[in-house]
Amino acid sequence: MSEDNQKNCGGNSPGEPAATRSNAPMWIIVATLTLLFLGGVYFDRHSGWFNPRVYAPYQSADQLEAYQPKSGAAAAFAKGKGVYESVCGICHGADGLGKPGMAPPLAGSEWVITKGYNRLSHVPLEGLNGAISVEGKDWTMAMAAMGAALPDDDLAAVLTYIRGSWGNKAGEVTGDEIKKIRADLGKNPAPATSDQLKAMPE
Amino acid sequence: MKTGIGVFIAAFAALGASWAGFVLAPALQLGGTKVTTVLNSTDAYPVQRPGEAALGLQVYRANGCAACHTQQVQQDGTSFEVVLTGAGKDPVSVSNLAAGLKLTGLTKEAADAAAKSLADAGGKTETHLSGTGADISRGWGSRHSVAVDFLYDAPVQPGSLRAGPDLTNIGARAADANWQLVHLYAPRAIVKDSTMPSFAYLFEVRPATGSAEALKLPAGFAAPAGSEVVPTPAAKQLAAYLLSLHADAPLYEAPYSQLAKP
Numbered sequence: 001m002s003e004d005n006q007k008n009c010g011g012n013s014p015g016e017p018a019a020t021r022s023n024a025p026m027w028i029i030v031a032t033l034t035l036l037f038l039g040g041v042y043f044d045r046h047s048g049w050f051n052p053r054v055y056a057p058y059q060s061a062d063q064l065e066a067y068q069p070k071s072g073a074a075a076a077f078a079k080g081k082g083v084y085e086s087v088c089g090i091c092h093g094a095d096g097l098g099k100p101g102m103a104p105p106l107a108g109s110e111w112v113i114t115k116g117y118n119r120l121s122h123v124p125l126e127g128l129n130g131a132i133s134v135e136g137k138d139w140t141m142a143m144a145a146m147g148a149a150l151p152d153d154d155l156a157a158v159l160t161y162i163r164g165s166w167g168n169k170a171g172e173v174t175g176d177e178i179k180k181i182r183a184d185l186g187k188n189p190a191p192a193t194s195d196q197l198k199a200m201p202e
Numbered sequence: 203m204k205t206g207i208g209v210f211i212a213a214f215a216a217l218g219a220s221w222a223g224f225v226l227a228p229a230l231q232l233g234g235t236k237v238t239t240v241l242n243s244t245d246a247y248p249v250q251r252p253g254e255a256a257l258g259l260q261v262y263r264a265n266g267c268a269a270c271h272t273q274q275v276q277q278d279g280t281s282f283e284v285v286l287t288g289a290g291k292d293p294v295s296v297s298n299l300a301a302g303l304k305l306t307g308l309t310k311e312a313a314d315a316a317a318k319s320l321a322d323a324g325g326k327t328e329t330h331l332s333g334t335g336a337d338i339s340r341g342w343g344s345r346h347s348v349a350v351d352f353l354y355d356a357p358v359q360p361g362s363l364r365a366g367p368d369l370t371n372i373g374a375r376a377a378d379a380n381w382q383l384v385h386l387y388a389p390r391a392i393v394k395d396s397t398m399p400s401f402a403y404l405f406e407v408r409p410a411t412g413s414a415e416a417l418k419l420p421a422g423f424a425a426p427a428g429s430e431v432v433p434t435p436a437a438k439q440l441a442a443y444l445l446s447l448h449a450d451a452p453l454y455e456a457p458y459s460q461l462a463k464p
Contacts, residue, residue, distance in 0.1 A: 019205055052231050053455040055346055057279050067280065067310060069241070069331045069452075069459035078242035 076172070080161025083154050087146060088124075088162075096166040103143065104134035107166035114202040117159055117173045121181045122200065124148070124155060127191035142191065152178045232349045241452040250354050251446045258443025259355060261436045265401060270365035273447065275343035277456075278335035281306075282313035290324030299323050330459045341375070342368040343449070345456040351449040366398055373448040382441040383433050384417055391423040404437035 048054025051061045058064040085094055091103035098105035106112050111134065114120055124147025131140045147155045153175040163170035240247045251259070262268070284305045289296045303316050317327045332338075333345045347370055352358040376382060381392070387405050389396040405417070407425050416430035425431045433441070452458050 050227070050231050052235065052349065055277075055348055055455060057277060057346075064455065064457075067331060068454065068457050069329065082239075082243060 076157045076160055077164060079154070080157035080159070081165075083150065083158045084161050087150065088158065091143075096162065096168075098134075103141070104132070104137070104139045106162045107168060109134050111197070112162055113168050113170040115170075116202045117163070117170070117177070118181065119197050119200045119202050120159060120163075121147075121155075121173070121178060122185075122192050122197060124150075124158070125178075125182055125185055126189045128194070128197075129191040130193045132194040145189075145191070152176075152182065235349045235353060237353065238350055238453060241454055241457055245451075247451050247453065248351060248353055248449070252442065254439050254442040255446035256354075256443075258439035258441070258446075259359070261404075261440040262359060262443055263357065265404075265440075267369075268359045268361040269363065270361075270398070271367070271369045272361035272364050273368065273370045273449075274347040274360045275337045275345065275368060275370050276335055277333040277338060277346035279333070280310070281332050281334045282308040282310055283330045283332070284308065284313050284316045284320070285328045285330060286320060286325055287328050288326030290326065292324055296320065296323050296325040300325065332458050333456075337368060340367075343371050345450065345452065345458050347449060348453060348456050350453065350455075369444070369447055371448055371450050373445045374450065377445060379438075379441045379445060380418065382444050383437060384419060386437060386440065387417060387431060387433075388419065388423040391420050401437070404434055404440065405431050406434055407431050 044050065046059050048058065048060050048064070054061055054064055058067065088106075091099065092106050093099050093103075096105060096107035111123065111132075112120055123143070125145060127145035127148075128143040130142070131138060133139075147158065150158070156173040156175040156178045159173040159178075162168065163173065237246050237248070239245060250256070284303075286296070286300045286305075300320060303319070304312070305316060308316065313329050317329055320327050335346075338344060347360075351370075352360070376385075383405075385392045385398075386401045388400055388402070389398040390400075407429055410416070410425075410428055410430040413430060413432055415432045417433070419425070419431065
């Protein structure tokens with residue numbers, strides 16, 4: 001060991017290394033922080049901004065929404081069931097048989113299994129007032145325009161559902177048609193009566 | 203020590219950052235997971251495991267099954283298929299058009315384009331979405347596993363190593379309690395070269411009583427003459443748990459479409 005070294009190892013010798021602030025160049029700090037930030041943004045972007053419903057291979061909530069299987073009779077039918085049970089089922093019953101003193105049946109109803117669905121669509125869009133005969137029984141009640149607030153596709157799905165459930169076998173209803181019928185009706189139409197409905201084309 | 207405060211702050215920040223990343227962020231992200239509904243339906247998902255199966259989870263855990271088996275299906279991508287469901291007024295030209303188009307294995311954009319060109323020609327179509335990936339092609343599931351699949355399990359058993367197949371949907375794949383019990387008692391009675399250990403200690407070998415519970419074992423694995431192998435309550439619970447493993451319902455966060463039921 002050289003004498004120099006020995007000196008440096010000693011107590012208060014001037015060569016002792018001390019923990020001091022070393023000056024990292026500012027640009028390295030800025031570059032590192034920028035890279036960290038960009039990396040974080042990239043990570044978030046590709047993991048749906050930490051949205052708990054977004055999993056790989058989907059990268060964002062919008063993409064997940066766009067990829068939802070929407071078309072297809074089965075999907076529309078299943079959706080219709082959901083809407084029916086939350087909007088119409090309370091009165092008409094989950095089994096479509098209606099409830100005494102609440103609402104007439106939809107299962108087998110001549111108002112539901114019509115060839116077309118123009119007449120039927122007016123019921124939830126306008127509401128219904130006064131006497132109506134359903135499957136040979138007379139009802140004199142009123143139904144508010146329960147479908148007026150539903151989006152076109154949802155209403156179409158509900159009508160598809162009631163036309164195809166509980167033994168009913170009438171055809172599918174499309175959102176585009178509902179849109180047209182709704183547009184023809186204008187805002188806040190008066191509730192229909194059964195005579196007015198009968199005068200409409202099926 | 204001059205730098206003591208600095209060291210303390212640095213150590214605190216390092217531990218705090220990992221706590222935030224591993225505990226706080228996941229809790230904020232997934233801590234609110236609650237029961238949801240099956241896609242396009244009002245059926246609740248998931249449903250609680252029946253009592254025996256819930257006990258079986260603890261048997262599964264106690265026997266270290268998760269050391270060799272995962273319960274998490276991975277999905278790498280998506281694939282679309284366009285199905286012609288109605289040919290409209292001009293069936294010949296629509297079906298000719300359909301015959302000329304690629305209708306399976308599509309990206310979303312290609313599927314939308316194909317559906318649109320068929321719709322423009324007057325046809326009716328349905329678009330189906332399915333997941334793709336190694337796990338899905340092995341038949342382990344239809345979609346990736348998501349947090350809500352594990353909602354009722356404590357502790358969850360996602361596993362991390364796959365010496366054996368993924369068990370996410372074993373209840374659908376092998377929905378027979380007797381098959382499960384025989385496999386647990388003697389894996390090699392079912393898969394000749396299985397490396398799965400035998401869990402014979404979950405069974406009792408006793409003098410034959412003609413019990414209906416006695417396992418029907420193939421030759422070479424059968425109990426000695428005059429005796430029978432019956433499952434203990436733990437084995438029955440484990441089998442019930444395995445039969446309850448079925449996390450494959452389409453969900454909003456893991457969509458896929460099943461073909462329309464006729």
